[in-house]
Amino acid sequence: MNSDNFNLSEKIVSPSYIRQGSQARRGHEQLIRQLLEQGKCPEEGWSESTVELFLxxxxxxxxxNFLGNCGVGEREGRVASSLVARRHYRLIHGIGRSGDIAAIQPKAAxxxxxxxxxxxxxxxxxxLAGVRSVASCFVVPMAxxxxxxxxxxxxxHRRPKARYIIWPRIDQKxxxxxxxxxxxxxxxxxxVLEGDELRTDLEAVERFIMLCYVCVDVGCLYAPFLILFVLGSCRLEELSSLCSKHDIPHIVNNAYGVQSSKCMHLIQQGARVGRIDAFVQSLDKNFMVPVGGAIIAGFDESFIQEISKMYPGRASASPSLDVLITLLTLGVSGYKKYLSERKEIYSFLAEQLKSLASAHGERLLHTPHNPISLAMSLDGxxxxxxxxxxxxxxxxxxxxxxGxxxxxxxxxxxxxxxxFRGFMSHSDSYPCPYLNAASAVGITREDVTVCIKRLDKCLKTLKKEGGTAKNSSPVSSSNQEVVINQNNLLINSLIK
Incomplete structure (x- = not known):
């Protein structure tokens, strides 16, 4: 509805009512205009009606979707199922063009x-999450x-002679x-093990850098900045400095990190004191959208553009659509609220897990450099x-x-x-078995309460079964020794 159509509508319905409706529509259009002008996440979330109007x-x-369109090519945005068309808001052409995922499509403005x-x-x-000097990013429809x-x-392509990537261990396939x-x-x-926590062995990293330089060029250092289990955040600032010192590209796996202000601060610091070429984060883990998308970001716009051009062909728009809808609906304030709640529930989870561990003769492992995951021992x-x-x-x-x-x-x-020996523990010889739980964005206090209750019941059941198995053993260990000694005496007497 444009102004001409509203004027015509006043001839059909009372002008005062039409003007009221026109003003309401202008409210939606004003939000869309601000998005187009600023290109930023709105401070307050949009209503679903505004989001749908925009889409x-x-x-x-x-x-x-042109009314008079006549498509005679092999890819004309044809969709057989109207349900599929509605699922994608009839945005069927995807993103990019052949050879560049960031290119504009003439047929799909x-x-x-x-x-x-x-x-x-x-x-x-x-x-806003903490990496204030990030220069460029793009959403890619891959995990x-x-x-x-x-x-x-x-x-x-940049370093064609490169053969190795130096990789501080993390047990994720x-x-x-x-x-x-x-x-x-x-x-x-x-x-290296520091208390309960595993940290990056910086001396070994630099030793491998020098060793690989003797043999052949190093492709990059790949910092697995994943906050999993007893693995504390890797020493990102120090690794960044090493990469700058030895002129080695540095790629950071920040899969879970956007939700953690600590992780984002470390990335910012790493880029400030050293070198980080790109950092990659998962859409579903950080923004509560379906699996299938990621954000590739960095501090050199030309390098990020180079990565986007490496993607062969067009791509699905679904991950971009999902995360845009989510951020427009939440707004900055809504997303920050989720991040704040996650921090609060992390403390609640730690408290509950520590209490449960103590009740079962176990302990909460001390992992101060891990702001998302917690673990309790299972020695007993x-x-x-x-x-x-x-x-x-x-x-x-x-x-x-x-989870x-x-x-x-x-x-x-x-x-x-x-x-890998000791797989999933990120170490050849971690000293104890353990259970891990994470306070990730979107978690609720009820999730924690129900988990602790069910975990408590499972531990009690297993201990009861273990005790029953021991008590039902037909021969105790002391009796077994007596029987063995008697059998040895009998064998000796027969030999004699």
Missing amino acids: NELAVMDSN GSSLLNKLTNSVVLDVLK TGMSLTLCFLTLR SCFKSMITAGFEPVVVEN LQANSDKAVTQLGSMLFTRQVS ARVIPLGKEQTVSGHT
Whole structure:
């Protein structure tokens, strides 16, 4: 409805009513205008009606929605199911063009505008979250692992003789496979144990840097800045300084980090004191959207553009659409509220997990450099039975406790030809089995309360079963010794 249509409407319905409706529409349009002018996340979230009005306006700018369009090409935005069309708000053309994911599509002005605005809004949020000097970013329709591979492939073109990536160990398959897929050989640097916490071994990293320089060029240093289990945040500032000192590209896996002000501050500091070429974060983990997207960001706009041009062909607009809808709906204040609640619940989770651990003769592991995940030991459970620890994980899952991970001792796992000992503990020889839980964005106090209650019941059941198994043993250990001694005497007498 433009002004001419509103004027015509006054001939049909009372002008005062039409003017009131026109003013209401201008309120929606004013919000859209501010977004187009500033390219920033709105301070207050939009209503769903404003978001849908905006998306419908974008959709009618794409050729597949032109009233008189006649498409005779092989890709004309045709969709057989109206349900699928509505799911995507009829934004069917995706983003980018063949050879450049950031390019404008002549046939899809609306989708192209969506792509540009999403990248701009996400960049604003990254700055608000703590990385104030970030220069550029783009949303890529791939999860974190493949997004990292895209970064590594870009570096391979820059450094064609490079063979190795130096990688402080973290036991996540996608992290490791992202390097293999890009054609590099990972140089795995074991972490060092400091109390309960695993930290980056800086001396070993620099030793490997010098060793690889003797043999062949280093592709990059890949800092797995994932906040998982007993792994504290890697020494990012020191690693950044090493990369600057030795002129080595530095890629940071910040998969979970946007939700943590501490993680974002460390990235900002790392870029200030040293070198960070790109950092990658997951959309679903940080913005509560469906799996399938990531943000690649950095401090050199030309390098980020180089990565985006490495993406072969067009791409799905779904991740961009999902995160834009989410951020427009939440606004800055809504997203900050989620981040604040996550911090509060982290303290609540720590308190509850510590109390439960104490009640079962266990302890909350001390991991001060991990602002998202917590862990409690399972030494007592391990003493009862070797299988009890893994059984706990199964029991929790069948009781609808998702996300809690149980880490047994001594597990081996081969990933792309490399065998990790103590897999999932990020160490060859972590001293105890443990259970991990995370206070991630979107978690509620009720989630924590229900989890602790069910975990308590599972631990009691396993201890009861372990005690019963011991008590029902037909021969005690002392009796076994008597029987063995008697049998030895009998055998000796027969020999004589």
